[in-house]
Amino acid sequence: MRKRIAFWLAPLCLMLALFLSFPSVAQLYQVPGPNSPTKKEDVPIYRQEPDKIVGRVSIPDEKLATLIQPEGREWRSFRLFIFRTVATVLVIGTVLALAAFYLVRGRIRLERGWSGYLVQRFNGFERMAHWLTAVSFIVMALTGLVITFGRPVLIPLLGHGWFSALADWSKLAHNFFSVPFLVGVFLILILWIKDNLPERADIDWIKQGGGLFSGGRVHPEAGRFNAGQKLIFWAVVLGGIALGITGFMLMAPFAVTGIGGMQAAHAVHALVASVLAAVIVAHIYIGTLGMEGAFDAMGRGEVDANWAREHHSRWYEELQERGEVPRSLPAE
Amino acid sequence: MARMKFLCDAERCIECNACVTACKNEHEVPWGIQRRRLVTLDDGNPGERSISMSCMHCSDPPCAAVCPVDCFYQTADGVVLHDKDLCIGCGYCFYACPFGAPQYPKATNFGSRGKMDKCTFCTAGPVQDNTPEEYAKYGSNRLAEGKLPLCAEMCSTRALMAGDGAVLEDIYRERSVRRGYGSGAWGWSTAYADEDWGNAFSPGRVGIGKS
Numbered sequence: 001m002r003k004r005i006a007f008w009l010a011p012l013c014l015m016l017a018l019f020l021s022f023p024s025v026a027q028l029y030q031v032p033g034p035n036s037p038t039k040k041e042d043v044p045i046y047r048q049e050p051d052k053i054v055g056r057v058s059i060p061d062e063k064l065a066t067l068i069q070p071e072g073r074e075w076r077s078f079r080l081f082i083f084r085t086v087a088t089v090l091v092i093g094t095v096l097a098l099a100a101f102y103l104v105r106g107r108i109r110l111e112r113g114w115s116g117y118l119v120q121r122f123n124g125f126e127r128m129a130h131w132l133t134a135v136s137f138i139v140m141a142l143t144g145l146v147i148t149f150g151r152p153v154l155i156p157l158l159g160h161g162w163f164s165a166l167a168d169w170s171k172l173a174h175n176f177f178s179v180p181f182l183v184g185v186f187l188i189l190i191l192w193i194k195d196n197l198p199e200r201a202d203i204d205w206i207k208q209g210g211g212l213f214s215g216g217r218v219h220p221e222a223g224r225f226n227a228g229q230k231l232i233f234w235a236v237v238l239g240g241i242a243l244g245i246t247g248f249m250l251m252a253p254f255a256v257t258g259i260g261g262m263q264a265a266h267a268v269h270a271l272v273a274s275v276l277a278a279v280i281v282a283h284i285y286i287g288t289l290g291m292e293g294a295f296d297a298m299g300r301g302e303v304d305a306n307w308a309r310e311h312h313s314r315w316y317e318e319l320q321e322r323g324e325v326p327r328s329l330p331a332e
Numbered sequence: 333m334a335r336m337k338f339l340c341d342a343e344r345c346i347e348c349n350a351c352v353t354a355c356k357n358e359h360e361v362p363w364g365i366q367r368r369r370l371v372t373l374d375d376g377n378p379g380e381r382s383i384s385m386s387c388m389h390c391s392d393p394p395c396a397a398v399c400p401v402d403c404f405y406q407t408a409d410g411v412v413l414h415d416k417d418l419c420i421g422c423g424y425c426f427y428a429c430p431f432g433a434p435q436y437p438k439a440t441n442f443g444s445r446g447k448m449d450k451c452t453f454c455t456a457g458p459v460q461d462n463t464p465e466e467y468a469k470y471g472s473n474r475l476a477e478g479k480l481p482l483c484a485e486m487c488s489t490r491a492l493m494a495g496d497g498a499v500l501e502d503i504y505r506e507r508s509v510r511r512g513y514g515s516g517a518w519g520w521s522t523a524y525a526d527e528d529w530g531n532a533f534s535p536g537r538v539g540i541g542k543s
């Protein structure tokens with residue numbers, strides 16, 4: 001009997017000895033120590049917490065394992081202050097700069113006047129691609145403005161109920177028009193990339209400011225597209241792709257990235273959209289009010305021969321070489 | 333009026349998930365929506381803690397600040413609520429929220445996520461009419477019946493507490509002195525510290541918070 005007790009006691013004693021020999025076991029954090037609070041005022045309530053606390057959850061939604069992520073507050077200040085300021089400065093600044101340019105320089109006229117002879121500049125398919133992109137972009141720009149500035153600007157005018165309906169439709173329109181926009185950007189890319197590759201003449205064009213500030217005396221050499229148009233082309237193509245990627249990330253939240261990535265996607269989307277909106281405001285100005293004869297290119301697809309000769313001299317020469325324009329115009 | 337807050341005593345939480353279950357059952361929260369959840373830190377290591385987390389009803393709520401349609405408001409008790417009739421499900425509140433509180437019934441379908449859902453501190457919605465419609469949208473209104481949120485009432489170890497912030501603070505301090513330790517009120521420095529990042533609420537939508 002005694003032997004049997006010893007048989008059971010021996011391992012128990014061994015375990016107890018092992019247990020006591022590991023001091024870490026006794027060092028649980030939940031014990032009073034020298035730093036224990038002795039009165040209520042000593043108890044910390046507001047903890048010093050790191051930027052991000054991530055743990056484990058037993059539910060499928062892994063992103064909820066993040067307990068605290070105060071960088072949401074940085075995104076908040078981006079959304080409310082930085083983005084709104086950048087967008088306002090860029091777009092209003094461009095409008096003001098264009099207004100000043102219009103007052104100083106006026107409309108860029110055709111120096112030789114209208115020749116009455118028309119040259120085809122964009123065929124129907126090219127114009128379709130342009131207007132598909134243009135209409136989609138304008139819808140998305142306006143609906144994006146509703147989401148960005150609607151709360152301070154439109155809610156006082158419409159009231160919460162009507163504005164919410166508008167914002168809901170704006171969000172849907174913004175999402176759905178992304179598809180025709182990207183189709184348009186893709187078509188623009190394949191249709192016009194060969195005419196938009198950088199070349200030597202672009203440097204001179206930029207150096208001379210495109211002749212915009214020369215009072216109409218200087219028309220730097222340009223092919224089918226001048227350096228300014230090439231910049232717009234690349235802004236639309238690269239900006240459009242960036243907007244597309246970040247936009248689809250926002251549409252399928254957390255499909256490819258976590259919360260920090262979603263915030264970054266929104267920030268990139270917002271800033272690229274602001275820049276592109278400013279570029280497009282300038283593009284619309286120069287294509288309509290700013291330059292005589294320019295709208296015809298995308299309107300009816302044919303431009304006046306004098307417009308082509310003045311603004312795209314090398315393209316005009318190429319047209320002459322190909323026999324699409326007579327060597328001398330009847331009007332001269 | 334009280335300033336309603338949650339306080340999770342991490343030294344007491346045993347990760348039993350009763351708060352999560354109580355919340356789901358009380359409000360008949362749909363599948364996939366986690367108004368309250370348990371996060372375990374340092375899982376399996378010394379110093380492991382579990383914390384029950386939901387909307388903390390911040391003093392200066394980032395969700396309300398970034399909302400494009402201004403659907404958030406604060407009750408006189410400091411509870412942050414939102415109007416599901418105005419919500420467009422854009423997801424901005426989730427990006428801004430420090431605690432991952434806003435939830436959406438749909439995750440896909442071309443950017444449409446449905447109306448945001450989150451903890452209401454058992455205070456239901458803006459109309460406060462106690463109708464089945466209100467219950468379906470926001471859940472029950474226990475505060476109107478003089479009861480505290482069920483998650484805290486249900487907590488077997490009294491780890492999760494809900495109620496007036498000053499009272500919770502006092503209870504927590506007394507506990508910590510008695511037992512000799514305490515890791516502080518998790519999330520309080522983010523939710524209730526005297527930081528103000530700008531007007532979170534529009535005029536007329538603020539209860540007793542600072543903004």
